[in-house]
Amino acid sequence: MAQKKKAPVRRETWRRLLSYLHRSLPLFVLTILFAAATVVLSLWIPILCGRAIDCMIGPGQVDFDGIAECLVKIAIAAGLVGILQWVMNSLNNRITYRVIADVRRDAFDTLTHLLLSYIDSHPHGGTVSRVIADVDAFADGLLLGFTQFFTGIATILCTLVFMLTIHPLITLVVVVLTPLSLFMASFIAKRTYDMFRLQSDTRGELTAQINEVIGNQPVVRAFSKEADCLDEFDEINGRLEKCSLRAIFFSSITNPSTRFINNVVYAAVALTGAFAVIGGGMTVGGLTSFLAYANQYTKPFNEISGVITELQNALACAERIFSLIDEGRGPTDKTGAVDLTGSSGQVTAEHVDFSYTPERELIRDLNLTVEPGERVAIVGPTGCGKTTIINLLMRFYDVRGGAIRVDGHDVRDAKRDSLHGVYGMVLQDTWIMKGTVRDNIKMGREATEDEVVAAAKAAHAHSFIRRLPQGYDTVISDDGGALSAGQRQLLCIARVMLAIPPMLILDEATSSIDTRTELKIQNAFAAMMRGRTSFIVAHRLSTIREADIILVMNAGRIVEKGTHDELLAQEGFYSKLWGAQFEAAVG
């Protein structure tokens, strides 16, 4: 059944591949023609050489006119092969690189629309390698592979024909003996496959150990575990040595063995050929051409078997890329989607149900009305799923039941872009783009230098930015590089300060900033929040108490909802949390 399912998928993959190739199709046909011409011409040369040698019978018996004729022909053939091959290579490059660029553009386009659920549940490294490595592998494998495949087949056929014209019987010797080297190669490849698997598994194990131990040196040293870790490393390293040696050695037998078989073929041709020459069935020149062919004949076979695995691999890569392009893509805006730009900031949740996985329900029948300018605090112990709410508000995830509305419009009926524009967001997990400090602040909108500086000042980031090596032009990398967690958070705040959207989402926006600075920023935040609907994930009592609505979460669910006083009166989870914190503060 799996087989049946696979066939249409393959066909579909081919169809899409061809659609990318469409633009380059004339060029592609041209390269195939050139390849064919190259093969015929380059195989003709040994025959010409043989004929030239036949013109040299012995002292005083050399046919110089005959030699000259052959040599002119060789010159023409070699010249043509050179030109054709160069044009073919250039065209191949052009086609391959263009297809790569096209596929990559589509893949990246998808990436910017990729479902957050896809991003969250697939390792980033894997997705990156689809867009980068897989695209390369498939274009290289498929296009170059195809030309190689074609050239290989053409070479084999052409060689056969040429050999047959010289001497059919010796051709038979070559045809019967050469497959031996192919069998040998595949025999060794099969035997060594497991060894290579073991090697790469062991390498993976070693890398994991290295990452863990070298990446956590402070812990290792604090507990004086250096020697133990080294022992553990040595044990894996020793196993790696053994299995690497086996894999490398046994696989390296391939070349000598196939070369040996080629030598046997060569010797057999020399033997039978010499007798044929003695018997008058062939000339010495013919034998020379034959020996040259015998030497080359197995090469295309080996190449083809390599190309076939490469083609299969390429196809698998293509399938992975297409599945990324298809599966991961989030829904596009509906036709006639509402533009939320300039929203008043009214948000409602109606009977919202949500869960990341069907087995674990998180939010059930959540109803919430937030009027413009109101402040919503989301509280709860660490890891209780506060970010779930943000995921739903921003429509990073879609609700499973009910609806979230902004100004009465279901967010699923709104233009995604305009929805995102309504909110300004500062996350606990600060993300810095690779670029200058200025570019990072200007993410939200174009702004003048004065506006950027004003935003940085409001976020209390100006003073540390000035002390950076190149001030606002300092380039920072995506992992934040030399900036501390607190400084990165200040930058993210400056970003929002510059964008000034109608609604705010602050997810522990000041968690890495020391409380004295935080206090100063709070004033700027307060000014910004005035008149703006805001959703705040926070642990600070004052922020929570001043909120119009408090959502209390625990273990991923919303357990309570209300104002501070209402919730205290309920004497539920919130009042317990409050008690603990109050006790910490006072007692």
Add this chain to the structure above:
Amino acid sequence: MKTLFKQLRTYALESVLGPLFKLLEAMFELFVPLVVADIVDRGISSADGGAVVRGFGILIALGLIGIVCSITAQYFAAKASVGCATKLRHALYAHIEALSFSDLDRIGIPTLITRLTGDLNTVQSGLNLALRLLLRSPFVVFGAMIMAFTIDRRAALIFLAVIAILGAVVTVIMATSVPAYKKVQSELDALTGTTRENLSGARVIRAFRMESGEREKFASHSDTLYRRQLTAGRISALMNPLTFVILNVGIILLLRTSGIRVNAGVLTTGQTVALYNYMTQILVELVKFANLIISISKAVSCMKRVEEVLGTEPGMSFPSSAPAEIPDAPAVEFRGVSLRYGAGEESLTDMDFRIERGETVGVIGGTGSGKTSLIALIPRFYDATAGEVLVNGVDVRAYPADVLRGKIGYVLQRASLFHGTIRSNLSWGASDADEEGIDAALRDAQAKDVVASKEDGLDSAVEQGGRNFSGGQRQRLTIARALVRRPEILILDDSASALDFATDAALRKSLAALDYRPTTIIVSQRTSSIRHADKIVVLDDGRVAGIGRHEELLSSCPVYREIYESQYKKEA
């Protein structure tokens, strides 16, 4: 490359025998055209069947010797290269563990990991290739030329010219295409970076509606990449056609000369065939050699990176025997300590205070005020640039590393666990800890429910980095790990940040009640976590802004008061 050669010396036999057998193989290969010439000249021209069969026998024998030699060579090369790589990997790993934290900070952990993994793998395969082929290809090329000289001097001059021109062409093409491909690679890296960024920053990029800008950025990188690939491809596309044409020009000249020489009776037909065969061998080997040089130069630059690390002298050494401690000295004492990382500004200036045995001390201060730097001096992760740090009255520099660190239970800011089980992680603290000790540590660290929530209890699997636990769970387990050793000095570096207030409070309560009364140092940004400490050290910009009890500091230390008020003013 010195280290590599030093390691190779342990495999001296293998690394001599490998190339030697490879050369033998090549030599036998060079005899083949001579044998064929003999078949033509003696067997065919005089119709001597015996000579033909003899020639055939020699060819087969040469093939057999060839396969034996080359398999032997492969074995020795594989053994030497894999062995060397294994030894180098061990040496590098051990060296990294011996480097000081200042060294590690300067070099950077990610590049160290790359050098241990990818770089050394490249060195291994480069070494293997070099042992097998570095001598072989030149040997075959020049061997073919020498053989040609033994046959006919005039014809051999053509060989000389062809080899020189081919060599020059291959070198020029390689030399221009390698930098061109490097440019391609750097653009590909930029593309990879943009792709990665769009995954890790997906939320922010969408929240700020930067998708179309990102698409443009990607398109422009992709465009540059396309153009650079074409440029690089254009150069390397010349390689095959050019070498093919040059070789055939050589063949044309050779055949013409041979014709004249055969006519004059200086050369036989068989010898002409041999010369022709030698000529075709040259090209194959030259191209192989050029590719080999590229792989080897990659391996050499990887090896240089490895040696750079190996050549770094550890910036810290430890004595081997434990010093005599002073009985009534304070547990920890800072005497005029300053710390500077590299050439930067001072991170700590003039630290001068004592922590008595059994005391609980809080360290508080803003982001970047030097809290972590201060406590990292106690287990001697860094050496003070001025002044001295004493533990039990003895300079930390007088302790062997394991003795000093064995006294300390250190809970780091970043809570990381190691793959294994909860039990194996906890016994990092003390390998001889019994069930009871582990249980007590878990209880005190408020981590009993973490263990209880897992199906297999203490034997539940911990994945790499502890990623199958939440931040708060990890934090409590790392505290338990430190408590298992019942340390003399317990250091908690902002270790309760992921805990909610209730758990944090319970933790402090149980730490205060530990029966072995460790000297406890708590670093925090929250005054609530340290207000009950016997002594609070307030840091501001790397200097001590105040030392004392909570109430004293409230009145005497403006920085502390500001911190406190920023957290409590509105509630109090």
